[in-house]
Amino acid sequence: MKKLSVLILFTGSFLYSSSQVKNRLLKGMYIQWGYNTESYTKSNIHFKMSNGNDFVLHNAVAHDKGDFDAIYKEPSQISIPQYNYRFGFYLNYAHTKALEINFDHAKYVVTDGQTVRVTGTIDGKHVDGDSVLNPDTFLHFEHTDGANWLHINYVEQHVLLPTASKSRPLLTGVWKVGAGINIPRTDFTWRGERLNNNFHVAGYNISAEAGLRLYMLRKFFFECTGKTGFVRYINALACTPSQKGNRATHSFGYVEAIATLGYDIKF
Template identity: 70%
Template sequence: MKRLLICLAAALVCIHAKAQTKKRQLIYGMYLQWGYNAEAYTRSNIHFKLSNGDNFVLHHAKAHDKGDYDDIIKEPGQISIPQYNYRIGFYLNRDLTKGFELNFDHAKYVVTDGQKVHVTGTIGGQHVDGDSVLNPETFLHFEHTDGANWLHLNYFEQKTLAENKAKTRALLTLIYKAGAGINIPRTDFTYHGDRLNNDFHIAGYNIGVEGGLRFYMLKRFFFETTGKTGYVRYIDALANTTTAKGNRATHGIGYLEGIATLGYQFSW
């Protein structure tokens, strides 16, 4: 995923350079960001269709995130273990107030063990329509913790709220974004004690809006804090992979996300 974003960024820089040779400027600058996030999720109806013939729905299942922020203290070199974000942005005007960004959110989604959910469908050849407690040994466990992984393209604008004394650069801006993209999760699924750690694959789509503040500590360095909300749909979270052949999991979730990132920008 990181290589994909780097390749896309390089391609866009090349497009900019080519445009410059033709005396036509398309991109006026770019920025890079890295940071971390926290989520809250809506309840979800999760539909499982398994290769053994079981076909059932968990109704209104609740889930939580899994920050793992303490892993940075335990293993300082493992900065990508917690829920992280990175962005590559490109400015479309000389004032550096409008542009687009490639946005990757490595969020984590865990269906909460021990909860009682209503289950309908067919399990073991028998029709079911009742409540069951989620447990990985006796029933199931389901999570996207090697990433719910939302990759999308955002359009953004920012408005200056405060400038330096010389009024030569912004110190504080209001930034807002909207975009859509694809989900590339790795889903961890345990059913009656048997664990299946899925492969990464394109599994659905997402849409989202985001807004917050950007603080320019220096001319090129900034800190950004934003709130984000949107909808994510997993069409086939277990499909078309070597480790999950014949299985399928489908569900949709709404989310609220808090994000904090550090960034570096430059213009030309």
């Protein structure tokens, strides 16, 4: 929670400072907070370990880990579920165009118990066959302190339905395209030995998103969108207490459903 607060404060402070410098260009801003759920494509995960093991899990299946029960079990810990936050800056007075800093705290868990084809070298021997993923006898791999996609979106919105007085939008359509970096924290278990590794920049992502924004009040809105993208991890940490320097490389596509509450701010 402390790390989340520092990250949000830093991002917000940076964007606010930028807005003061560029207030002649920017025509307002907005902030959003909400939660998400994902589905992932299969992934080939390449492990290169300090003990000489160098192997690939082929077509590994993974799932997300919503933890939405924490919303009512631990309501003060708002960063336990898979969350999203956004800081957006409008580029015109009509608020139809914006640039947005977007952070998706998604969770990616390779499913235990599945059988996958493994190729490469393990314990100095060539392998090419099926293995069952088990944390006690083989391995477990997940990004659950976050797969963590930080990126910049270009945003457009279009009025679909005004209020009865036609003084402001009631319902708008929004679409976004973006790209950025991955800052995962990878939890890795090798033959029963586990380590939740450090946060670090480990790759890149691209995405596209579209949905609806409902202005319940003039400044408050509810946004519901669907998102799809591609994520590439180039050097995710997969160390254990006794093995440093382990790395994992993989990529996958995803679809994501997002619901957020937002607030418009005028400069």
